[in-house]
Amino acid sequence: MTTQPLDERPREDDASSPGSHGGRVTNRRSFLRGALSAGVAGVATGAAAGAGIAAGLDGGTPAAAAAPAPVVPFHGQHQAGVATEAQRNSTMVSFDVLAANKGELTDLLRTLTDRARFLTAGGTPPDPGISAPPTDSGILGPQVPADRLTVTVGVGASLFDDRYGLASRKPAGLTAMRTFPNDFLDAAQCHGDLSLHLCADNPDTVLHALRDIARHTRGAMQIRWQIDGFQSPPRPSGTPRNLMGFKDGTSNLHGYDTQQMNDLVWLPVGDKSGWAAGGTYQVVRTIRMLVEFWDRVSITEQENMFGRRRDSGAPLDGDKEFDTPNFAADPVGTAIPLTSHIRRANPRTSDTAGSRILRRPYNYNRGIDSVGNVDCGLVFICYQKDLATQFETVQKRLADEPLVDYIQPFGGGYFLVLPGVRDANDYLGRTMLA
Template identity: 65%
Template sequence: MTDTTPEPAGALRRRGFLRGAALGVGTVGAVTGAGAAAAALTGTAQAATPTPKEPAAPPADFHGVHQAGIVQPAQKCTAFLSYDVTAADRRELTELLRSVTDRARFLTTGGTPAALGITAPPSDSGTLGPQVPGDGLTVTVGVGSSLFDGRFGLADRKPLRLSPMPTFPDDDLDPAWCHGDLSVQVSAAHTDTVLHAVRDIARHTRGGMQVRWRIDGFTSPPRPSGTQRNHLGFKDGISNPEVTDPAVADKLLWVTGGGEPQWAQGGSYQVVRVIRMLVEFWDRVSVTEQERMFGRSKATGAPLDGSGEFDAPKFAQDPTGDVIPLDSHIRMANPRTTQSEGSRILRRGYNYDLGTDSDGNLDMGLIFTCYQQDVVRQFEAVQKRLAGEPLVDYITPFGGGYFFALPGVRDRNDWLGRALLA
């Protein structure tokens, strides 16, 4: 006798879905079945289209007089990490820096991770696949003033101008986001390459250093062309010295004598400033007022007295600031005088996005990084000129630090910090 008791609606839906999936006529199966039927009628194969392979950037040169990641243009993705060194003594510090060098050399060059056997954990996370691509990766390492505090017998070897980053007017520094014994900046063409490197370095330096603070950043594609834009909508980093000219680089970028320790020759002072931008307040300001604060056109990046983003502003022809206000950012940062020419810096800016804060406000900003031969003569001179500029109502520097980017690794027998620790 047939049971005619109705089944619960949920059971019917589940049974119908499973029956449809088995017959190839479920929600997904109907599309697949229809495609197969069309192929059978037309005699053509409906092969799945493979996902195009994402091209990797060519490897960056790891060996050289100077570290990579300084003079190269800012890459699409970056992670900046500050570390507290937990090595117990100078021998362990040496092992730490050799490990960082070995990992950076492999990661930037690319290759096949070592096979450790089927019973051992894999030597690589595998997040980039079985072959690690170089992908243009750069790993730039610096030392902070706290590394020379006496723990490792290096007090008499500290770079002449290296100190903790001071608090400037208009700063709101959070100690948890400041300073550190070591800095490591990892940059590449793709986010997964950066994260893979951060994870790999952490794995091989466990016990030698601990992350103090970290922030990830990115560069935006040119819109519509030229220099990238920051979260305020303005082109960022238009005016940089031509450090590809060795004479300019030796004057403004690299440490070359000047009373600095011999081991530091070829290095560069690195300044990192993590700057929050109050974008929701900024978005309520008129374009005219925004442009007068910067001294540039928002659309083109040109100075207000020019037509192209790389035009030099004509401050001498506008002594009272009728066109470009005297308190505009570009005029205060670089007034184009003989004195200010010697304070130029190599700027590398990255946007960041930390989501929202505890009050639900957007937390976005800039990772400002710059390199120079003398942090006092250059960065601090610029920063002091900028004190009180109108832009400070819309930005809040809250983190960062001063570091000294170590000289480069010259060959496979060399390692980061070798001359410092010799």
């Protein structure tokens, strides 16, 4: 690992320009190689820490010792952070890739893999010696806890331009996110070459991981946009609530249901984009909620817009949160309005069953805007096999629903979550680059 301070290393001439692929850092590739070498040492330390956790569990942990932080396995056919039970905190980050050629892109993805492998396992960062900058920010202390951290990496359609010779590898279903009716998209908050979703049980773990990855990939990719999120605890029970006060995700797919995941989420072997088998399409939509106006709406009108009771989450024709609404018995919308969100999003007919998606949303709060209004809302994230027949089909059904008067989608993008890293010799994007 180079000992040159970060603030003295060569910088991208116009890295502050979103979407720019202009000037290059002359020694970027040597920097990435140095980062990769340092990361390998860190992985060995992390693996040892993981072995220690396993030994403690097998041999019994002393009563006075704190239980070790849980570890979400990094290796597997699929990346973690999709089917994983949602952690409490996250950040969604989009990057412009600045690597000069395919070789540097390969170095970048190897470095990303190396850092994710260490960070998700936890362990002790390597000691750089007394004359070098520390190899870790230290915000989590001398030992990096795993804290159920997941690092989920996706690629956008723009990565498959003429920079890296990947045009022929671009999956047919991967496009730039389109603008839908009622959108208020800000170009600076949309799209990107690469997506990074970091989730953990504590917010400092998420920030630590982002700083670590940004440090080790400096010069090879530049943050385009970022938004932090959190999940509220169930109140009083059941599904967590969004910032409009309603339970969010009652009828969601279940990540632990292998059949549902294979049918609706994971890309299969033999798909027309065979290298992507084990991956999935990711949709990110950042949606501001106009809460000052929403809070002045009567509870009856709010419930009619959602189609559910605010207190219990039950459908308007039911008694409990997980009761299935009976749309067939209510064809004119007497109990649940035909325009309600749950009725449009999931009509529960045989011909709409294939458009279901796996939702993994987070709330966000960014303080106040320039005129003093609360800037909060939803980081909507979902996963599916096919963008057109799943997410976009649902989104078209939601056009002009009553809720659009109280929400403003302003950013996000479409990404392909790369297949998982199979073992210690594998790396993210290997099959894409082959």
